[in-house]
Amino acid sequence: MLALIEMNLLPGGKRGVARQKGGRKLSLPKFEGLQDMVRGDPLVILVVAAAILAVAHLGFTFFRQGVVLGNLQEELEVQREDSIRYAEAIQAADSLKARQDTLTQKTNVIRQIDSDRYVWAHILDEISAALPDHTWLTSLQQTAGVGVEVEFRIDGMTGQVPALTRFIRDLEASPFIRTVRLQSQEQIQQGQRLVHSFVLLARYQQPDSSVIVTEPIVIAGE
Helix, strand or coil: CCCCCCCCCCCCCCEEEEECCCCCEECCCCCHHHHHHHCCCCCHHHHHHHHHHHHHHHHHHHHHHHHHHHHHHHHHHHHEEEEEEEEHHHHHHHHHHHHHHHHHHHHHHHHHHHHHHHHHHHHHHHHHHHHHCCEEEEEHHHHHHCHHHCCCEEEEEEEHHHHHHHHHHHHHHHHEEEEEEEEEEEEEECHHHHEEEEEEEEECCCCCCCCCCCCCCCCCCC
């Protein structure tokens, strides 16, 4: 059996659903009492308005927090990318500094080797320039030290005591030799004459850069 739904659209009319020929009727809830309560009580109106405002405020707060959260996520992503770039830059700087330290260390080693290379050349040249007439050497040896801290011993003979004094004075005047002292001296018979044997102790010193004169090496044909 088909049921017909009847609706009364006239003001003040009753709403309901009826079935044809004694069918069961369904009625919608009426809010007339609530409407009357709202119309008659200002406190209820205030509560309803406050509830509406609270809901609106919660919605706005939720929306604003969503916007703030989105901005924070974008800022966090930017900072993360900046952090990656900074980490790469720091790593490159550390690598460059390590290379610089290695080059500095190698340069210092080369300079040390280069500064020690001419120590004995300077010593021999200065001794040869200071050696007076009637004086000769029998031995020259290193006694202590390394590099520019070399200490050495000079054994020799001379036919005249003043020549030995002049030899010591000229060695002291050298910019490459210091602390020259006479360790021993004695008169000995050598063949048909008497000579004076002596032992000198001295140290090498690194002179001021103004004393050393460097000259370019010229190769023939260039």
